[in-house]
Amino acid sequence: MTQRISKSKRFYMMNPIIQFFKFIWLSIKIMLVVAGGHGGTRKANN
Amino acid sequence: MSKIVILGAGISGHVAAAHLRRKLSKEHEVLVISPNSNYQWIPSNIWVGIGRMKSEQILFPLAPIYRKKNIGYKQAKVTTFHPEGDIEVAKPFVKIEYVNDEKKGQTEKVTYDYLINATGPKLAFDMTEGLNPGTNKAYSVCTYTHAEHAWQALNDLIQEMKQGKKVKILIGTGHAKSTCQGAAFEYILNVEQELRRHNVRDKAEVVWIANEHQLGDFGMDGMLLSYGNNIMKSSEMVEMVFEDRGIKWIIGAGVNKIEDGIAHYETLDGEYHTETYDFAMLIPAFSGHGFKAFDKNNEDITEKLFKGFMLVDADYTPKPYEEWSVQDWPETYQNPSYKNIFAPGIAFAPPHAISKPRVSKNGTTISPAPPRTGMPSGITAKLVADNIIDIINGKKELHHKGSLGNMGAACIASAGYGMTKGSGVSITTYPIVPDYHKYPETQGRQLGKTFGEIGLAGHWLKLALHYAFIYKAKMKPFWWLIPE
Ligand SMILES: Cc1cc2nc3c(=O)[nH]c(=O)nc-3n(C[C@H](O)[C@H](O)[C@H](O)COP(=O)(O)OP(=O)(O)OC[C@H]3O[C@@H](n4cnc5c(N)ncnc54)[C@H](O)[C@@H]3O)c2cc1C
Numbered sequence: 370m371t372q373r374i375s376k377s378k379r380f381y382m383m384n385p386i387i388q389f390f391k392f393i394w395l396s397i398k399i400m401l402v403v404a405g406g407h408g409g410t411r412k413a414n415n
Numbered sequence: 416m417s418k419i420v421i422l423g424a425g426i427s428g429h430v431a432a433a434h435l436r437r438k439l440s441k442e443h444e445v446l447v448i449s450p451n452s453n454y455q456w457i458p459s460n461i462w463v464g465i466g467r468m469k470s471e472q473i474l475f476p477l478a479p480i481y482r483k484k485n486i487g488y489k490q491a492k493v494t495t496f497h498p499e500g501d502i503e504v505a506k507p508f509v510k511i512e513y514v515n516d517e518k519k520g521q522t523e524k525v526t527y528d529y530l531i532n533a534t535g536p537k538l539a540f541d542m543t544e545g546l547n548p549g550t551n552k553a554y555s556v557c558t559y560t561h562a563e564h565a566w567q568a569l570n571d572l573i574q575e576m577k578q579g580k581k582v583k584i585l586i587g588t589g590h591a592k593s594t595c596q597g598a599a600f601e602y603i604l605n606v607e608q609e610l611r612r613h614n615v616r617d618k619a620e621v622v623w624i625a626n627e628h629q630l631g632d633f634g635m636d637g638m639l640l641s642y643g644n645n646i647m648k649s650s651e652m653v654e655m656v657f658e659d660r661g662i663k664w665i666i667g668a669g670v671n672k673i674e675d676g677i678a679h680y681e682t683l684d685g686e687y688h689t690e691t692y693d694f695a696m697l698i699p700a701f702s703g704h705g706f707k708a709f710d711k712n713n714e715d716i717t718e719k720l721f722k723g724f725m726l727v728d729a730d731y732t733p734k735p736y737e738e739w740s741v742q743d744w745p746e747t748y749q750n751p752s753y754k755n756i757f758a759p760g761i762a763f764a765p766p767h768a769i770s771k772p773r774v775s776k777n778g779t780t781i782s783p784a785p786p787r788t789g790m791p792s793g794i795t796a797k798l799v800a801d802n803i804i805d806i807i808n809g810k811k812e813l814h815h816k817g818s819l820g821n822m823g824a825a826c827i828a829s830a831g832y833g834m835t836k837g838s839g840v841s842i843t844t845y846p847i848v849p850d851y852h853k854y855p856e857t858q859g860r861q862l863g864k865t866f867g868e869i870g871l872a873g874h875w876l877k878l879a880l881h882y883a884f885i886y887k888a889k890m891k892p893f894w895w896l897i898p899e
Contacts, residue, residue: 373655373658373659374655374656374659374869381870382838382869382870382871383835383836383838383870383871384871385835385871388870388871388872388875389872391868391870391871391872392872392875392876395841395868395872395873395876396876396879398843398866399825399827399841399843399876400898402823402825402843402845402864403790403823403825403898403899404898405823405845405864407794407798407816407817407818407821407822407823408746408816408817408818408821409746409816409817409818409821410741410742410744410746410818410820410821410850411742411746411818
């Protein structure tokens with residue numbers, strides 16, 4: 370079953386004030402994934 | 416003194432050149448060879464293709480910046496590789512052909528101590544009969560000139576729709592093995608939003624066509640992601656968005672021929688179909704550039720350097736999907752035969768796909784090739800630069816590693832342009848190549864680090880990244896603080 374986007378969800382997605390905080394939260398979260406680093410996979414301690 | 420030659424000034428070549436120049440003293444030479452005189456921030460081509468940005472906003476000329484930063488630059492394309500030199504030249508070199516006006520057609524042997532091949536993909540339109548941007552009503556947004564043409568055609572169509580014409584718009588992949596579904600996904604959502612902005616949405620049927628067996632595969636075997644308090648498959652997320660926007664879809668489809676307003680395709684169940692359209696944007700197959708390599712006696716050694724794309728430290732042993740592992744993926748992007756040659760970004764040959772390969776009943780492979788997006792392209796370029804600097808400084812081992820199996824990626828897919836009406840589908844994935852041993856319960860990815868978000872904030876973020884990355888690429892003060 371396809372989940373369509375409800376009215377309240379759409380309000381949440383498009384409300385500039387809520388989305389401003391989401392923007393900050395997203396920026397930090399993405400930064401953490403990116404800055405979380407990277408490495409090899411071939412040694413156990415990588 | 417060392418000479419580092421970088422082929423290509425796209426995301427990876429430019430990142431490598433910038434970091435090398437910043438970290439190496441002036442006695443070392445950094446030289447970029449690239450045929451396009453401009454740097455382009457490719458992700459924003461989507462907005463050029465809907466007329467919301469001009470090409471000039473997403474590009475800048477390379478020569479003045481390279482001059483200012485003491486980076487050498489030749490507007491030329493590499494034609495052949497000579498990693499052992501030849502009978503005349505003792506040092507390794509690449510043969511280049513100039514493409515700019517004054518020197519057009521002239522060739523030169525450019526020697527190097529270290530070579531970074533960052534030539535990305537060849538946009539292989541020729542692999543699909545009749546697919547050639549701007550002909551047969553089919554367009555591309557892969558370069559800024561393609562995107563400009565796409566917008567001209569789309570705008571003309573919008574004007575006709577305003578006069579009452581009903582149309583069909585087809586967007587997706589133009590070959591059975593295309594990659595870069597993400598870019599097509601962004602474009603279809605942006606086009607759909609623009610149609611609404613122009614009050615002609617009711618005049619258009621908007622159709623997605625892709626070689627993915629499931630929506631949201633993105634050439635990455637799909638993903639399980641956190642979405643708010645829920646856990647959802649990327650297929651469910653994309654389906655939700657398409658349903659919401661009234662976009663129809665055709666999947667498991669390998670487009671094999673384009674005629675004027677007609678796309679011919681084969682599906683995984685072995686059936687042959689056609690889809691008519693008034694405007695199409697189809698991503699072509701990406702292939703290697705078909706470079707040749709020669710040893711010092713001028714014997715062909717192409718297979719030591721290339722398997723389509725450039726060979727690096729990956730495990731290329733052919734094996735079935737069930738035996739694929741993250742360890743197959745390269746870590747240093749160093750060519751195994753010639754240790755002073757590296758290939759970051761899209762230029763390296765992947766060991767295999769990421770998505771499970773699928774073959775139609777007729778034996779045609781209809782399955783996405785592995786994507787290599789901007790972020791990993793930048794990260795792999797920086798680690799190659801750091802390893803070269805280490806070698807120059809006397810280190811014997813390559814300490815900087817970055818496998819796509821141990822690296823996250825953020826894909827902020829634009830879903831519509833506008834400061835208050837825009838939207839973005841933000842998806843982060845960790846790791847890019849699923850590690851089914853480490854994360855067996857969650858489809859090879861770490862939940863929490865693999866998450867999705869939809870909304871206006873995604874558009875702002877994509878726009879912020881546009882300005883940040885152009886600032887970084889222009890090497891303005893403290894540019895290096897902005898991560899890849
Ligand atoms: C429309 C579109 C939208 C995208 N959106 C996103 C996004 O939102 N986020 C994201 O992360 N990624 C995105 N991508 C993917 C991203 O653009 C690529 O991952 C990235 O450009 C790869 O960088 P690269 O340097 O390896 O290759 P490229 O950027 O393709 O650069 C290759 C360079 O090599 C040069 N070159 C070619 N042939 C030769 C030759 N013979 N000699 C010398 N130089 C040569 C080219 O001129 C170019 O400068 C998008 C891609 C497309 C097409």
